[in-house]
Amino acid sequence: MARIELRGVGHSYVASPASDKDWALRPLELVWQDGGAYALLGPSGCGKTTLLNIISGLLRPTRGQVLINGVDVTVAPPQERNIAQVFQFPVIYDTMTVAENLAFPLRNRGVSPSETRTRVEEVAELLELTGELKRRASGLSADMRQRISLGRGLVRKDVAAILLDEPLTVIDPHVKWLLRRKLKQVHESLKVTLVYVTHDQVEALTLADQVVVMNLGRVMQVGTPQELFERPAETFVGYFIGSPGMNLLPCAVEEGAVVVEGHRLPLSAEVSAKAKASGGELRLGIRPEFVRRVPEGTPSALRVEVSQVEDLGRYRIATAKLGQQVVKVRLPEEERLAAGESCWLEFPAKWTTLYVDGRAVT
Numbered sequence: 001m002a003r004i005e006l007r008g009v010g011h012s013y014v015a016s017p018a019s020d021k022d023w024a025l026r027p028l029e030l031v032w033q034d035g036g037a038y039a040l041l042g043p044s045g046c047g048k049t050t051l052l053n054i055i056s057g058l059l060r061p062t063r064g065q066v067l068i069n070g071v072d073v074t075v076a077p078p079q080e081r082n083i084a085q086v087f088q089f090p091v092i093y094d095t096m097t098v099a100e101n102l103a104f105p106l107r108n109r110g111v112s113p114s115e116t117r118t119r120v121e122e123v124a125e126l127l128e129l130t131g132e133l134k135r136r137a138s139g140l141s142a143d144m145r146q147r148i149s150l151g152r153g154l155v156r157k158d159v160a161a162i163l164l165d166e167p168l169t170v171i172d173p174h175v176k177w178l179l180r181r182k183l184k185q186v187h188e189s190l191k192v193t194l195v196y197v198t199h200d201q202v203e204a205l206t207l208a209d210q211v212v213v214m215n216l217g218r219v220m221q222v223g224t225p226q227e228l229f230e231r232p233a234e235t236f237v238g239y240f241i242g243s244p245g246m247n248l249l250p251c252a253v254e255e256g257a258v259v260v261e262g263h264r265l266p267l268s269a270e271v272s273a274k275a276k277a278s279g280g281e282l283r284l285g286i287r288p289e290f291v292r293r294v295p296e297g298t299p300s301a302l303r304v305e306v307s308q309v310e311d312l313g314r315y316r317i318a319t320a321k322l323g324q325q326v327v328k329v330r331l332p333e334e335e336r337l338a339a340g341e342s343c344w345l346e347f348p349a350k351w352t353t354l355y356v357d358g359r360a361v362t
Ligand SMILES: Nc1ncnc2c1ncn2[C@@H]1O[C@H](COP(=O)(O)OP(=O)(O)OP(=O)(O)O)[C@@H](O)[C@H]1O
Pocket: 013, 024, 042, 043, 044, 045, 046, 047, 048, 049, 050, 051, 199
């Protein structure tokens, strides 16, 4: 089991990093608790793999220290870290049987044949591979191969953490959810620290207790799926998480109010004072799920013109014009609304966040 601590860890692939953009991973502080399930979520190129490779020891960071259970392992090679890594494209030995593939890490460490057999059977059971143990690995489906790869990580009793780098990307969509569920079960039963890299928010939010959202080599926010959804600390998080993302409306502040397209909405005196003092670019954020349709005449209601209503299967999204700005609204099932109509909307204060230069004012 492992508690992983990153102290001022940063990495640059250029010899003498000068500006922020030279850092693939900007120096950061992060603690991953023993037994937790974490996701690293962010767009392509944001530094997820770089961070994962630093933890596993494949990459030595330009700066900072990596501690596993309090021991500094910054310069220790991967084999000294008791960390298993599962890659997007699993490396499986086709000439071996499934059982031999699973046993491989134990054979390498000189574990006795009887203990190896017991562990392989346990892991095979956990991953529903028992019926396949005697089969040759060649010709197995992508999800079977990924299960073997995961099994090879789990087979060692001393494995402290499992790092998975986009493990489901090449898996058929209709078996993806099965493997995702399996992974969650494995984590729940073994309580091994799990770090899961993905650019897919559904994967991150369903698997992890804590999600680390990254962009441009920087950690934008660490939080539970609920915290990231309800209280995005940065406009990037608000927009990147959610489908569609958060509405981010240019606005102004006056004392005790935020002004959007000429409408005054109440705002705490403290937040309005901080925002005014900062002098930065202001946005009012509200998720489409929290915008409410209200009857005409409701205090603070905003009149909008609906330009489009999209049916996304389980729900519908209305796109509406508020003056010059566009607002997305998730409609309740029974709500009747069509393009060309106008209606009244409310932004409940509880669900609005004011951002200055992309950061939430709290
Ligand atoms: N070996 C390398 N040499 C030079 N630059 C690199 C190297 N590996 C990654 N980079 C750069 O570092 C940045 C972060 O890359 P990284 O692979 O960590 O991102 P990522 O979030 O995992 O992206 P993806 O999801 O596409 O794998 C990118 O700009 C990438 O081009």
